Amino acid sequence: MSTDTITSRPAGLAARERIYKYVLFACACASILVTLGIVGLLARDAITFFTAVNPIAFLTGTEFNLSRGEFGVLPLLTGTLLVTIISAAVALPIGVAAAVYLSEYASDRMRSVLKPALEILAGIPTVVYGIFALVYVTPFLRVFGLPLNTFNVLSASLMVGIMIIPMVSSLSEDAMSAVPDSLREAAYGVGATKYEVSTGVVIPAAVSGIFSSFILALSRAIGETMIVAVAMGSRSRLFDFSEPLANLWRGNQPMTAAMVQINGADSVSGVGFQSMFAIGLTLFVITFLMNLASNRIAARYREEYN
Amino acid sequence: MATPGREIDWAGETGQVSRLRGVAFELACLAAVGVALVSVLVLLLYVATDALRPFSADPGWHLVFFLTLVVPTLGTAVYFYRLEEPAGEVAYATTGLPVVGILFAAALAVVLDIELVTALELFALLVATLVAAGIVVVHGRYRPGAALERLGVVVAAPVVTVFGVPPVEVIRALNGVLSLIGLPAVSGARLPSLRELILLSPVAPLEWILVIVSVTIPVAGALGLFVARRRENRRDGLAFVGGAVAATLLAPVAGPLLGIGSTGWVLAVTFCLLPPAVYVEGVVRRNEGVHGLAFPLVLVGGILLGAVLVRQFGFAPPDSWLDWQFLTSAHSRTPEDAGFYPPIVGSIMLLIVVAASAFPVGVGAAIYLEEYAPASGLSGKFVELVEINIGNLAGVPSVVYGLLGLALFIRAINMPSGAVIVGGLAVGLLILPIVIISAQEALRAVPDSHREAAYGMGATRWQVTRSVVLPQAIPGILTGTILAVGRAIGETAPLLMIGAAASVRLAPNSFSDQLPAMPRQIFAWSSNLEPEIRHGVLAAGVVTLLVVLLIMNGTAILIRNKYQREL
Numbered sequence: 001m002s003t004d005t006i007t008s009r010p011a012g013l014a015a016r017e018r019i020y021k022y023v024l025f026a027c028a029c030a031s032i033l034v035t036l037g038i039v040g041l042l043a044r045d046a047i048t049f050f051t052a053v054n055p056i057a058f059l060t061g062t063e064f065n066l067s068r069g070e071f072g073v074l075p076l077l078t079g080t081l082l083v084t085i086i087s088a089a090v091a092l093p094i095g096v097a098a099a100v101y102l103s104e105y106a107s108d109r110m111r112s113v114l115k116p117a118l119e120i121l122a123g124i125p126t127v128v129y130g131i132f133a134l135v136y137v138t139p140f141l142r143v144f145g146l147p148l149n150t151f152n153v154l155s156a157s158l159m160v161g162i163m164i165i166p167m168v169s170s171l172s173e174d175a176m177s178a179v180p181d182s183l184r185e186a187a188y189g190v191g192a193t194k195y196e197v198s199t200g201v202v203i204p205a206a207v208s209g210i211f212s213s214f215i216l217a218l219s220r221a222i223g224e225t226m227i228v229a230v231a232m233g234s235r236s237r238l239f240d241f242s243e244p245l246a247n248l249w250r251g252n253q254p255m256t257a258a259m260v261q262i263n264g265a266d267s268v269s270g271v272g273f274q275s276m277f278a279i280g281l282t283l284f285v286i287t288f289l290m291n292l293a294s295n296r297i298a299a300r301y302r303e304e305y306n
Numbered sequence: 307m308a309t310p311g312r313e314i315d316w317a318g319e320t321g322q323v324s325r326l327r328g329v330a331f332e333l334a335c336l337a338a339v340g341v342a343l344v345s346v347l348v349l350l351l352y353v354a355t356d357a358l359r360p361f362s363a364d365p366g367w368h369l370v371f372f373l374t375l376v377v378p379t380l381g382t383a384v385y386f387y388r389l390e391e392p393a394g395e396v397a398y399a400t401t402g403l404p405v406v407g408i409l410f411a412a413a414l415a416v417v418l419d420i421e422l423v424t425a426l427e428l429f430a431l432l433v434a435t436l437v438a439a440g441i442v443v444v445h446g447r448y449r450p451g452a453a454l455e456r457l458g459v460v461v462a463a464p465v466v467t468v469f470g471v472p473p474v475e476v477i478r479a480l481n482g483v484l485s486l487i488g489l490p491a492v493s494g495a496r497l498p499s500l501r502e503l504i505l506l507s508p509v510a511p512l513e514w515i516l517v518i519v520s521v522t523i524p525v526a527g528a529l530g531l532f533v534a535r536r537r538e539n540r541r542d543g544l545a546f547v548g549g550a551v552a553a554t555l556l557a558p559v560a561g562p563l564l565g566i567g568s569t570g571w572v573l574a575v576t577f578c579l580l581p582p583a584v585y586v587e588g589v590v591r592r593n594e595g596v597h598g599l600a601f602p603l604v605l606v607g608g609i610l611l612g613a614v615l616v617r618q619f620g621f622a623p624p625d626s627w628l629d630w631q632f633l634t635s636a637h638s639r640t641p642e643d644a645g646f647y648p649p650i651v652g653s654i655m656l657l658i659v660v661a662a663s664a665f666p667v668g669v670g671a672a673i674y675l676e677e678y679a680p681a682s683g684l685s686g687k688f689v690e691l692v693e694i695n696i697g698n699l700a701g702v703p704s705v706v707y708g709l710l711g712l713a714l715f716i717r718a719i720n721m722p723s724g725a726v727i728v729g730g731l732a733v734g735l736l737i738l739p740i741v742i743i744s745a746q747e748a749l750r751a752v753p754d755s756h757r758e759a760a761y762g763m764g765a766t767r768w769q770v771t772r773s774v775v776l777p778q779a780i781p782g783i784l785t786g787t788i789l790a791v792g793r794a795i796g797e798t799a800p801l802l803m804i805g806a807a808a809s810v811r812l813a814p815n816s817f818s819d820q821l822p823a824m825p826r827q828i829f830a831w832s833s834n835l836e837p838e839i840r841h842g843v844l845a846a847g848v849v850t851l852l853v854v855l856l857i858m859n860g861t862a863i864l865i866r867n868k869y870q871r872e873l
Contacts (some may be wrong), residue, residue, distance in 0.1 A: 012452055012457075016453045017768050019457065020768045024674035027666075028670070028679070028692055030667050030671060031692060031738065034710070035699060037714055038710050041714055042709060095342075101336050121346050123796075125796025125797070127832075128796070132353070136349055162346060195328035223702070263805070283705070292694070
């Protein structure tokens with residue numbers, strides 16, 4: 001009996017092992033089911049929507065107005081684009097510069113303080129950033145004489161930018177830390193200064209990682225909902241080329257905020273409600289593709305140095 | 307030198323290197339970090355000022371607390387930071403542990419208060435679980451070889467003791483399906499579980515005694531086991547449990563005296579006193595950073611001294627928006643009476659659903675991907691696809707998960723719109739990829755040599771996972787989960803999509819009730835233009851939410867720091 005348990009495995013053990021394996025496998029498949037669920041369920045209502053509204057009218061229409069039954073996605077797309085561009089202009093340079101400081105200049109002690117601090121910034125809920133934009137940033141910017149409405153594109157986009165800085169900086173720093181020290185040492189060996197090493201060696205070597213962080217951050221800005229829902233108002237406007245700057249002072253409505261508004265509206269026609277799923281599917285496809293691209297690019301730099 | 311006309315682009319050529327450009331670049335990079343941090347810090351200060359209104363207090367009040375609280379704590383903090391780092395960590399932990407404990411105790415007190423779970427139900431559940439565990443242990447003792455049979459026992463024992471045969475939930479689900487296809491409901495005879503039998507008992511002890519039995523003793527028991535193992539002395543562990551129970555037995559005297567009630571005292575002792583006691587014992591025994599223990603004393607002493615002095619001199623405290631009334635009442639049209647209680651309760655319940663749904667599935671998936679998944683062949687390709695998919699899902703906007711929740715839970719399977727359970731499941735799906743990724747990282751950090759040693763002794767894959775890998779990875783998994791759940795509390799967009807109501811007057815007391823949630827209420831307040839709401843109630847709500855998040859993230863970082871040192 002006792003020798004048995006040592007030399008051979010108890011009966012039924014193999015079967016039990018198999019059951020555990022299947023249960024764990026099922027857990028892993030859950031993520032696939034989530035993706036399929038998103039695509040399937042969103043597509044179902046989106047298809048019903050597109051039978052009622054011509055897809056070409058949806059993609060090229062210049063007005064989005066629920067009560068009048070206008071479902072042109074262009075104003076929402078330009079709204080999203082506007083937010084993304086302004087927030088990128090804020091977040092990308094600041095994020096990369098912060099990453100350079102953390103990876104190349106900061107002492108260990110400094111880094112042990114700054115990194116958790118940036119992490120905590122990333123943990124602030126986006127609805128709080130939205131309230132910052134609405135209650136504090138807009139009045140602050142008005143002090144400088146900017147003709148801002150209560151709800152405006154500028155302060156919301158600035159806040160989206162600040163929100164995505166930690167993402168850019170932490171991912172870019174990962175990429176810079178992955179650059180082997182031998183490259184830095186070789187540069188120092190031929191007499192380069194720290195500045196030259198940072199800008200001439202580390203950043204070019206980490207460029208694919210930095211680029212991948214950019215894409216991820218932009219995808220985050222595109223999908224950001226609460227900041228724009230709180231601080232940008234609820235009127236969609238097509239970009240006005242006659243007065244480019246005026247677009248920033250007024251409110252606007254990107255895709256995500258439009259979805260929130262449709263869902264919260266009291267009386268929405270069936271088609272209007274389904275348009276929410278069409279917009280959601282568009283958003284999902286855009287962000288999913290961007291994330292995929294970002295992962296591809298990031299995988300390349302990992303291969304190079306590992 | 308041979309070609310003087312041509313400049314060679316080499317820093318050494320001129321014999322002098324310009325430092326200006328380098329310094330300017332370094333400063334610019336530092337400024338970037340500063341802009342990111344300072345801008346948000348300033349905004350946080352603004353919102354805190356609006357919520358707390360410190361300037362409405364007497365200057366004397368500020369002076370007193372500055373002298374009794376700020377100067378001594380800041381002084382000790384600077385001393386620890388510059389001269390005695392281990393003591394600083396001890397100070398951080400001994401201050402943080404009771405705070406986290408208060409949060410736990412308050413959450414459980416709320417759960418008992420709204421009768422989501424009564425003390426008797428907790429007790430019955432505990433007894434039934436213990437009996438089930440006992441059956442499994444006894445079976446293992448008598449039939450150690452029957453592994454498959456034991457799996458059956460592991461499933462069957464809790465069904466008999468906790469759920470009953472057949473479980474009510476199964477009958478309810480069956481009847482739901484039957485009613486959908488138009489058949490009459492079944493209601494056959496069933497064998498009630500041990501848990502249900504206890505609930506039927508006509509007499510029950512007082513609530514606080516039940517809480518001691520079903521909360522304090524398990525917590526103290528676990529900590530006592532830890533103490534006994536660390537000191538290699540069973541007596542010490544038992545003494546710890548005895549002391550803990552003795553402290554809780556003071557409840558009928560101490561509870562009313564402090565105004566928190568007997569149950570409140572029991573919970574406070576269990577969560578705010580016991581874990582710090584174990585930590586302090588460890589610090590004293592290791593004799594490492596003992597000076598840090600002074601920090602909480604300085605802090606509490608400063609608050610008490612300041613309170614006494616302020617009352618003595620009659621200085622008025624600030625008239626904050628964020629006060630006891632705010633935390634304990636519901637939303638009201640008049641800003642002075644508006645409160646945050648239902649959203650706080652709703653967020654706690656949301657947290658329970660999120661953790662219960664995302665944690666098991668997420669950790670299970672991570673274990674499969676790290677420990678089981680084949681690396682090659684067709685199934686290897688599939689696993690690769692799963693991994694890429696998880697990475698992408700982590701980047702899908704939260705509003706899309708809200709749409710998924712709406713389409714799946716409300717429109718496809720007819721769950722009530724805006725219910726706690728729907729919100730929890732939608733947010734659970736949202737954090738699932740984050741839980742999987744962080745659990746994978748924790749599992750990957752366990753050295754392969756440990757696994758190989760276990761395999762070398764003939765352990766099966768599951769045995770290796772359960773007894774070797776998981777115990778080492780648990781702190782990392784917990785850290786990741788707490789951070790993910792912290793994100794879940796702040797998520798608003800999915801709640802909007804599943805139709806969570808703007809303001810709910812009554813705190814929910816079941817999972818199918820309407821969900822009020824902290825961020826949802828904040829969003830509702832944000833559209834109100836009244837200055838008392840915008841610069842008062844709204845700010846108080848934001849600060850409450852941020853404090854909860856800060857405590858959760860602080861806990862996660864604390865666990866991670868301790869764990870990284872050990873690995």
